[in-house]
Amino acid sequence: MGKLLVVGTVAFDAIETPFGKTDKILGGAATFISLAAALYKTKTGIVSVVGDDFPEAYTELLQQKGIDTSGIEVVPGGKTFFWSGRYHNDLNRRDTLATELNVLADFNPVVPEGFRNPDVLMLGNLHPEIQMDVIRQMRTRPKLTVLDTMNYWMDHTWDSLMDVIREIDVITINDEEARQMSGQYSLVKAAGMISAMGPDYVVIKKGENGALLFHEDRIFFAPALPLEEVFDPTGAGDTFAGGFAGYLAESGNLSFENMKNAVIHGSNLASFSVERFGTERLLEVQPGELSARLQQFRELTQFDIEVE
Amino acid sequence: MGKLLVVGTVAFDAIETPFGKTDKILGGAATFISLAAALYKTKTGIVSVVGDDFPEAYTELLQQKGIDTSGIEVVPGGKTFFWSGRYHNDLNRRDTLATELNVLADFNPVVPEGFRNPDVLMLGNLHPEIQMDVIRQMRTRPKLTVLDTMNYWMDHTWDSLMDVIREIDVITINDEEARQMSGQYSLVKAAGMISAMGPDYVVIKKGENGALLFHEDRIFFAPALPLEEVFDPTGAGDTFAGGFAGYLAESGNLSFENMKNAVIHGSNLASFSVERFGTERLLEVQPGELSARLQQFRELTQFDIEVE
Numbered sequence: 001m002g003k004l005l006v007v008g009t010v011a012f013d014a015i016e017t018p019f020g021k022t023d024k025i026l027g028g029a030a031t032f033i034s035l036a037a038a039l040y041k042t043k044t045g046i047v048s049v050v051g052d053d054f055p056e057a058y059t060e061l062l063q064q065k066g067i068d069t070s071g072i073e074v075v076p077g078g079k080t081f082f083w084s085g086r087y088h089n090d091l092n093r094r095d096t097l098a099t100e101l102n103v104l105a106d107f108n109p110v111v112p113e114g115f116r117n118p119d120v121l122m123l124g125n126l127h128p129e130i131q132m133d134v135i136r137q138m139r140t141r142p143k144l145t146v147l148d149t150m151n152y153w154m155d156h157t158w159d160s161l162m163d164v165i166r167e168i169d170v171i172t173i174n175d176e177e178a179r180q181m182s183g184q185y186s187l188v189k190a191a192g193m194i195s196a197m198g199p200d201y202v203v204i205k206k207g208e209n210g211a212l213l214f215h216e217d218r219i220f221f222a223p224a225l226p227l228e229e230v231f232d233p234t235g236a237g238d239t240f241a242g243g244f245a246g247y248l249a250e251s252g253n254l255s256f257e258n259m260k261n262a263v264i265h266g267s268n269l270a271s272f273s274v275e276r277f278g279t280e281r282l283l284e285v286q287p288g289e290l291s292a293r294l295q296q297f298r299e300l301t302q303f304d305i306e307v308e
Numbered sequence: 309m310g311k312l313l314v315v316g317t318v319a320f321d322a323i324e325t326p327f328g329k330t331d332k333i334l335g336g337a338a339t340f341i342s343l344a345a346a347l348y349k350t351k352t353g354i355v356s357v358v359g360d361d362f363p364e365a366y367t368e369l370l371q372q373k374g375i376d377t378s379g380i381e382v383v384p385g386g387k388t389f390f391w392s393g394r395y396h397n398d399l400n401r402r403d404t405l406a407t408e409l410n411v412l413a414d415f416n417p418v419v420p421e422g423f424r425n426p427d428v429l430m431l432g433n434l435h436p437e438i439q440m441d442v443i444r445q446m447r448t449r450p451k452l453t454v455l456d457t458m459n460y461w462m463d464h465t466w467d468s469l470m471d472v473i474r475e476i477d478v479i480t481i482n483d484e485e486a487r488q489m490s491g492q493y494s495l496v497k498a499a500g501m502i503s504a505m506g507p508d509y510v511v512i513k514k515g516e517n518g519a520l521l522f523h524e525d526r527i528f529f530a531p532a533l534p535l536e537e538v539f540d541p542t543g544a545g546d547t548f549a550g551g552f553a554g555y556l557a558e559s560g561n562l563s564f565e566n567m568k569n570a571v572i573h574g575s576n577l578a579s580f581s582v583e584r585f586g587t588e589r590l591l592e593v594q595p596g597e598l599s600a601r602l603q604q605f606r607e608l609t610q611f612d613i614e615v616e
Contacts, residue, residue, distance in 0.1 A: 089493070090493060185397070185398060186535070186536055186537055186538070187534060188534045188535060188536045189536055189537075206517070209514070209517040209518075210517075210518075210531070212534060218607070219534055219607075219608055220607070220608060220609075220611070221531045221534070221608050221609060223518070223529045223531065226495060226496050226520060226527055226529070227494070227496060228494055228496045228497060229494055229497075230494070257611075257612070260611045261611055261612070261613045264611055264613060265613075291615050294613055294615045295615050297613075298613070298615070299526070299527075299528070300527055300528060300529050301528075301529060301609050301610075301611075302609075302610060303528070303565075303568045303569055303572055303609075304565070304569070305569045305572060305573075305602055305605075305606070307599050307602045307603050307606070
């Protein structure tokens, strides 16, 4: 039973896909990450910030999943971070319609006393100075620190990003961002250059084309599960990170062999997340479904060639 | 020791990539397919057509690899099919600079007597009526007939394509073409619809994003091997098909489990093909290299999760 601290946004999302649209629904990186991680035997806590427009019911929902929400600051009179996006027909591209930072603009994270010694620290996509601020609040170095980031921080806060990246063990990043960050088109070369910036492990997410795990000269690949229909990709990357971090926090085994399993667990959870809008599907996943789909991953990827 | 008949183009290619350009070099679907297949214990023969501008040295090269070239018609005074293309910086897109059909325009395939009873028939990308003509020349139904095609035939010869597709066992096709052929964006749905047109097995090639094998409700996925550098993708799809068909012709085992292995073998050979211009790398592959890289595929994909 490991302890997992998740730092990231808790937000309202409004989503349009070819299949329909939502009003403001529960979203945010820390939400997806912690809901995914909560499916494992971990003590998961969130550090984030919302306005007092954030429904009590959403907070209770997280608590019912066993997530410690004491680190979610509620700003009186403040408005919760809001993101709105519209997906193209192929669901691989989206236009951002609105990004209202609101209370996130002045976020000073405060890690609750009981979460200053997590086994795993998961730094969701946020300003790198906020990520660094959280690292500084740790009483002991976590066994594993995982960081997610995006191109915006590369464009605007490169030096801060480099500072925080030196402190972490695993970076999760998508393929385009890995190319931007490294200046290399080849993902093998990109991973090598990014690893030289700090993290021992580099996870490159390729959406429907799976995810690659790099460590020294070793590479592991987890496909995305081929689905009849992808309904809404929002939060899939964060769900992946949550499954990855949650599984590792539960197992406590940080060997490369077990990291492989963590990547498969992350892909497994992401395959549920995309089946409905926002967190809907993730909230309903049953343990038996997790096992059944892990079995599908096995059938999808495992073969038995005799190598002479 | 199975017998494999390969039908397809034998051609001159002129290729430009960000890394350099070639003059007219040896190319064509049947060339890549048969050079890949020749790495297996098969008796491989080509049915194709060239002009008398086709160098004797190229024909001898194929023969030295153990390929039967007696089905390659040489048209006196004719010019060999010529293709020229320029790849974009990302190597995922290319512009065709020239397509000169030449002797291919009037190609009437004649299968040599000794190859009218192959174990595996591999129909490379060609006019579907030519593919059908070859099927009609079979004395016995091959254990497995594999067909490759492209969007051009969907646009221009749909009915003929449907006729030939009813006669085959395996179709190999890229993701965009699978979507065009089925009208479905989801590759799972696309494979189902294409299978309903005839083939029991659908292989969807996704280039650097690997390949999917569909059969009834079963799916297998083979990634492309992540490489430091892709030098020239020309012929990678055909090399994949050649490894797939060659391995199956050698083993004679057409179970789904062994088809998985065939897809891995195809991906393995394609990973060599893209390392140099045209057929250069494929011509040099040593058996020991094949095994070593199969081992890399295993490390890349195999994991050991206990599913409860």
